[in-house]
Amino acid sequence: MSLAFKQETFRDDYTFRNSPEAIRRFPFPFPEDQYMYSVNIEPHTPGPKGAVTEFTLDVDEHYVAECRDKAITLEQDPGRCASLPHMMDAEWDFLEFSMESLARDYPEQFSLSKNGKAWTWVNRPLGLEQSFVFGDAATLPMGPFEYMGRQVQGDFVLLDQREDTLFADAGIVTSQADWSLAFNVGMSWHEWHGPVPQVTKLGVMDRALKFLMSLQQGNPVRRLNWTMTINPRLDTSPENYPLWGGDRNKVTEQNAGELAHLRVELQTLFRMPRSNAIVFSIRCYLISMQEMATYPRWAKRFHRVLRDLHPDLVEYKGITKYQQAVVAWLSRFDDGADIGTGTQPE
Template sequence: MKWINNLESFPYPFKGSTYRYSNNSIPMKTPLCVEVTPDYIEEMQLKRTLLNHHAERCYQSLPHTITGQWEIVELVIDHLAAQYPDQFSVEKKGSKWTFNNKILEEKQEFTFGGESTFPEEPLAFISRHVQEDLILMMQRDGDLYLDAGQLCFPANWSLAFNLGMKFKCIHHPIPGFKEEGLDDRILQFLMRLEAGNPWERKNWSLMAGDRLDTSLETFDQWGKLRKQVTKENAGELVHIRVEVQKLFRLPRTNGILFTINTHLLSLENLVSNREWLKQFHDILSELPPHITDYKGISLYKNEVLKYLSEKLESGKVV
């Protein structure tokens, strides 16, 4: 599958010439939990196919999250209608709502908060209208728990496995996350999030191929491409994968909505920006082994570096 390679809109994640794990969250300038990109229709078709055929892998929830799910429905619909009035609208008459997705030509009437309004849970319904994956973290007993989520485009993790886990347990596999105290610092940061003051961050990785659905359950389908990367095919085959992650405190339930919008850019498009080419070459050259291992880059890092070095030396950007 080919995604639009637009350098101007690509959320390039780097600032310096080195990279380490950190809490790189920043306050949002525009408090918008979801976005609509030119890939909207194609990504919605893919999401709905995954949700229809792999529901257990892509959607999970615990019973006590329904109220929080309705908060997410309200937040997402309000943001869509306000930011994209030509594509989405909502009419509210008390608890009777009508949501209109003009892009997909779908109109849904429902009773807000009604138990039997949808044939599926509220979070499952609204997830079929946005490109983002939607994760609900609930706060209780001085901790955060992953209690519900729709995850069609994971970066090598499993929603079904992580359901109900505490924040620190979910992130335990990240090397150095606990040892360097990041787990506690980031947890405390999240616990202090305030309603009306959302934050965002960017997370990145490299991947062989251009697949959005890189779940643990499908590793046998996409993981093997890592062994096929060469200097000659790296430009087309390897993509930098960036997740724009947004954090919104839900005022009524005190949960946290965590939205993930995944973007892919091929290396052959990335190197057309000379500054990015030099910077990414420096970052990848210096990246410590424990990070390359965790991000799944080790098998083909050298081939990618050969490709980037050749572009730097030749001065060619195509």
Template sequence: MSITTIHKDPDTAVLPERIRGFPFPYSGDSYRYSANVEPAGKTVTTEAGAWGGRLLDIDEYYLPDVKEREGVLDRDPSRLQVLPHMRPAVWDAIATLLPAMAEENPGTMSFRREGKNCRWQNTLQNLDVEFTIGDDSSLPMGPLRFLGSQIQDDMVFLDQREDALWLDAGLVTFAADWSLKFDVGMKFHEIHGPVPRVKEEQIVSRAEQFLMRLQPGEKYRRTNWTMTIDRRLDTSTETYPNWAQDRGTIAEDPALPDRVHLRVEVQHLIRLPHSGAILFLVRTYLLPLSDIARVPVWRERMGRVLAELPEDMAEYKGISRYRKTASDWLLAG
């Protein structure tokens, strides 16, 4: 006689928005690196709700996140890097993203343009600003920092030349254990060199070829995940001493389900229409295991993924010292 366990889906109406809109990344009980690229804008239905219907998602953390970004940039201006030849790409991003943001949020934002003269209104920030496309001095904080003050996403700009992609600009305040300052000016292949398995499986080569074939205005997306202790967005290598030690002690902490977060990046890949640069938008979502567990399918699936994950991948993600404890807790039900 076999016994079938039936998981009853939670009443999604009573789940908080941070769970209903969370981009849960696992489609099965195991995980391996892949490009997992799909067209942007398609809504993905999950066991808790849905995500993905907008290019620039605004959620309950919007104001705290942009405030945190400002604090990071004040403490460490090196998180913003623009090589001189990438200035047009930054303005291209402004002219692309602000209209999209206004279209997606007509009740709180608006963008008007006449020639190069623009007006941006954001009532969530009580902001009304006029500027001129291409004139850096028309935005006192500079164009890239201004754009970063309006969206929750990090931004990475890739230039295409010499049959390769180069990371030549970006604003990255919420990095997952990497450094924009270190990577700026490097080739796409060099940046991904430390990632286990991707070279042997030619994932990076295929991804680069895909990106170089993107046409102006095309938008795609992919997801990536790791885990973070506490709701800490800034886990860059610059701040490593502030958070690395928690990895070695969290397995013994009774508060592990509330402190350990699944960290998911929704990465949008856009060929900017005028400059031809490729823009990576990287939006980071964090959800504690205690919230994951409120969705029975998520709880079991994540537990199995962590249990099955190869050790080299767990080590690269920095979770090898606590992933078994996290998995055991999730699978205990």
């Protein structure tokens, strides 16, 4: 697979843009005109050629820029990567899983050679080559989880299964949608998801936990989640709220097309072989309203979803201040005609 990596930024001057190909493959999450929070889990089987689900881990035109942005965030706040002492086996599981996946699916960009426990990893886009002994953290420049977490797009949480629940006991999180790893690390499943509205009375989290506790190795699952952000900023953490929170006051009906971005998370979960931990991958995709509107069917549908969104979800997703401005901007694409179901752009 041939990839052309873009030089762009996700902060300050915000030069991030999607190519027409990236827009077309964007994981638009709305098959209907209404949205209500649900588990919506499906098997993580290979998707169509070119889709974000084609391979186990998605690498796209933003790879180099996203890895650089992740490195900046970790330099400014090393606490964005945390792992409790008992998670070392899970860290090595993650390293092997991510290296093998990337080398298998993107052989032009990554390679992995093994001679017993003596391994050599090559990451051509980032200009890295590392020989190390598998299982010996001293032979890597940093812990195995952080080493590979820096080289894969998205955030990762390692879930330890014990006491009839799951615990978020390790994570590398630099592109989260307004939640804090420092606050969540070590939390149980229900503690972590407690703030999500509607889910307790609907029993959504109980059903999701029961399902994930039985997740089998070799049978990963996935779901899409979404929110919005102003400007194409990956790091919208509570710790850095002063850097991005005020941007929500700048949105008007006139500039919403440029400033407002739909933020979709492709969330995938994989059971690891040695530790029995679950790798929770949270891959973030951004698209501006202007880019979305290149497919008017998407703009029409999102207009209806956002216009009719439950007030609890409006508040939870942090879009109260600019919801109406974005709805007004999108309304020009909604002629009232029936769209049907599905997420295809045309």
